[in-house]
Amino acid sequence: MRSRSDLSPGAHVGSAWHDEPGDELPPDPVVREPGVTEPGGAEPGSFAPLALHLATERLVLTAQTDDDAAWMAELLTARDDGRTWTTDDALDKIATMRQTIASLGIGVLVLRRRPAGEPLGYCGLVVGRSTVAEPEVAYELLPWAHGHGYATEAARAVVDAAFATGRTRLWATIRPWNAPSLRVAQKLGFRAQRVATDDDGAVIWHVLDAPEAGRRL
DSSP states (O other): OEETTOOBTTBOOOOOOOOOOSOOOOOOOOOOOTTOOSOOOOOGGGSOOOOSEEEOSSEEEEOOOGGGHHHHHHHHHTSTTOOOOOHHHHHHHHHHHHHHHHHHSOOEEEEEETTTTEEEEEEEEEOTTSOSSSOEEEEEEOGGGTTSSHHHHHHHHHHHHHHHTTOOEEEEEEOTTOHHHHHHHHHHTOEEEEEEEETTEEEEEEEEEOHHHHHHO
């Protein structure tokens, strides 16, 4: 899974799943499973588009609008990369995400807390380090929204919606030091599959198969 320290719209959301309070679970052993290698590819039209309205017990997930630019700029500025994002910058990101959803049928949605509807961040599917056919789950929350289980709840809804498009496999790429993201991935049923390296160090690839696909393997 990717969260912003490692998942962000149009980029890798590497993983900053600062989501669950309490002790963190250790990552599962990394294994290279038979029949699970590199992400597969397919044309975007091979799948139904990701639903742009999802609801959970505490959250509603909807497409981004220009009205989200102010808090999106706050969210992006809260990253640890030293950049200050303006509302205009955020509007550009929102426009890019609209284009991505239109062309690929996947993207990220705004998390809003029910019933008031205040924004908490985003969650959805991105190509990231993977493919359109087997995308990555991504999320990023405003700092004050961490520690309440929102990322897990939203990501679970996104996973269900992803499999409803006809996809049979999802990925999450997480840095070994990112214990909160590892915990969320584990709760969602992702399995550590292999380790790769990039310019920033090791990345653990986690895989999640749709229930029907898992039974066929």
